[in-house]
Amino acid sequence: MVIGKKRTKSGITLSAVVACYRDGQAIPIMYRRLKAVFKALKVDFEIVFVNDGSPDDSKMVLAKITAADPRVMAVNHSRNFGSQSAFTSGMMVANGDAVVLLDGDLQDPPELIPKLFKKWQAGFDVVYGIRVKRVASPFMQWAYKAFYRIFRATSYIPMPLDAGDFSLLDKKVVQALNSLPESNRFIRGLRSWVGFRQTGVPYKRPERMFGQTTNSLMKNLWWAQKAIFSFSYLPIELVTATAFVVMVLTFGLLVMQLVIRIFWPELTPSGLTTLISLVLFLGGMQLFGLGIIGAYIAHIHEESKRRPPFIVESFFRKEKRNKSKS
Numbered sequence: 001m002v003i004g005k006k007r008t009k010s011g012i013t014l015s016a017v018v019a020c021y022r023d024g025q026a027i028p029i030m031y032r033r034l035k036a037v038f039k040a041l042k043v044d045f046e047i048v049f050v051n052d053g054s055p056d057d058s059k060m061v062l063a064k065i066t067a068a069d070p071r072v073m074a075v076n077h078s079r080n081f082g083s084q085s086a087f088t089s090g091m092m093v094a095n096g097d098a099v100v101l102l103d104g105d106l107q108d109p110p111e112l113i114p115k116l117f118k119k120w121q122a123g124f125d126v127v128y129g130i131r132v133k134r135v136a137s138p139f140m141q142w143a144y145k146a147f148y149r150i151f152r153a154t155s156y157i158p159m160p161l162d163a164g165d166f167s168l169l170d171k172k173v174v175q176a177l178n179s180l181p182e183s184n185r186f187i188r189g190l191r192s193w194v195g196f197r198q199t200g201v202p203y204k205r206p207e208r209m210f211g212q213t214t215n216s217l218m219k220n221l222w223w224a225q226k227a228i229f230s231f232s233y234l235p236i237e238l239v240t241a242t243a244f245v246v247m248v249l250t251f252g253l254l255v256m257q258l259v260i261r262i263f264w265p266e267l268t269p270s271g272l273t274t275l276i277s278l279v280l281f282l283g284g285m286q287l288f289g290l291g292i293i294g295a296y297i298a299h300i301h302e303e304s305k306r307r308p309p310f311i312v313e314s315f316f317r318k319e320k321r322n323k324s325k326s
Contacts, residue, residue, distance in 0.1 A: 013044040014117070015096030019086035019165075020049055020104035024056040030102070031065055031072065033110040041117060047072045048090045049104070052310075053080035066316035074316035084185040085310040087165060091174050100168045101187070107205050108166040115201045116168035125196035128160060128167035128188075133204045154232040159192050160200055167191065183309040184302045189231045236296060239289040246285060 016034050020027060027049060038045035049065075051058045051074060062074035075089050087101050098120055102108040112129060119127040131144075145162070152159045165187055169177070176194045177187070192198070 011044075012098075013046065013096045014038060014041070014113075015094035015099045016045070016047045016102060016110075016113075017087060017090030017094055017099055018047065018049045018102050018104045019052060019083045019090070020058055020062075021052045021054050021080060021083070021086075022056050022058075023104035024054065024058040024061050026104055026106050027058060027061050028065065030104060030106060030110065031069075033106075034113075037110045037113050041114060043117075045071060046094070046096060048094055049074045050086040050090045051076045052083070052086040053077045063316050066318055068318070070318040072317070076313045076316070078311040078313040081310040083165065084187050087187055088178075088185060089310045089312065091169075092178055094174065097171050098168055099171070099174050101165050103165070107207070108164075109203065109206065112166075112201065112203050113168070119199055119201060120168050120170065123197060124199045125170040125173050126167060126191060126198040128163040128191070128198070128200050130160065130200040130202045131162045131164060131205045132202045151231075154234040155189070156232060157189075157192055159189065159231070160198070163188060163200055164205075170196070172196070182303055183307060184230070184299060185309060186230050193231070230299065235292045239292050242285060243289070246282065 016038075018027075018030055018034075023030075031047065031049075034045075034047055049062050049072065051062055059074075059076055062076075066072050066074050073093065075093060077086070077089065083103070090101075091099055098117075100113055100116065102110065108129065116127040116129070148159070148161045148163075152161060167188075169191070173191070173194060173196055176196075177190055180190060180194075
């Protein structure tokens with residue numbers, strides 16, 4: 001089956017966008033590995049490191065690298081805005097024919113890029129990494145698997161399973177993502193929403209090389225609700241369905257109470273226990289429903305402010321005076 005026009009290497013420039021937070025030790029290693037991969041592919045390249053308000057020495061490390069290599073750019077944010085804003089920031093300045101998104105902690109192996117690139121050459125516009133295995137506790141491995149399956153089942157658009165932000169995006173996909181006006185972004189969801197030809201490449205996600213992960217259980221739960229409330233109406237539909245079921249049950253209980261009172265008055269429930277239980281149940285359901293509605297309203301509130309998803313403090317890039325040599 002013909003997927004699309006095959007792309008050749010002639011005159012191609014690849015951009016790597018690396019989101020960095022507390023990755024000062026990993027940045028030089030990421031730079032060397034990316035450079036080796038791009039040289040092996042025999043393509044022109046640029047590397048965009050986005051320092052998302054790291055409290056470590058990332059800024060100094062990037063200043064040194066960019067001063068020595070004009071193919072490397074550093075974007076420094078004024079504070080930590082999150083990985084989705086970091087990727088957005090990098091995509092807005094990337095100039096490549098295709099852009100590769102990677103986390104700066106080296107858990108997205110640059111050595112997978114040739115496989116992504118090969119799929120892109122075959123005509124796919126989006127090639128994402130599929131995490132077939134990751135280094136994590138058994139509970140967290142199960143939780144990640146469960147999230148992606150729940151997300152796929154509840155989303156109103158098809159979502160790939162076990163696919164994070166690590167991906168190669170064609171220039172037209174990047175332009176489409178950059179054109180979206182929303183500031184509260186979930187890129188792996190938006191990546192599916194914009195469409196185009198997409199496929200995945202399986203890989204094993206390695207352990208973080210330096211430091212500890214910044215993702216706690218609570219933060220992962222926050223990510224999960226952000227994803228679901230951004231690309232699914234199922235939670236609010238469940239509230240409506242639950243309200244309907246409760247109304248039907250309540251009507252049925254009232255009819256049953258009336259029948260019992262007429263024919264078996266001695267069996268009629270009495271006392272406060274039944275009343276209190278019903279009030280607490282209905283009150284809990286109302287609060288639960290208000291919480292779900294409130295989550296959607298919070299998303300609307302955030303978007304209505306029209307704040308930018310990030311603020312750039314500074315750029316580091318050495319001016320090109322002549323063609324750089326490999």
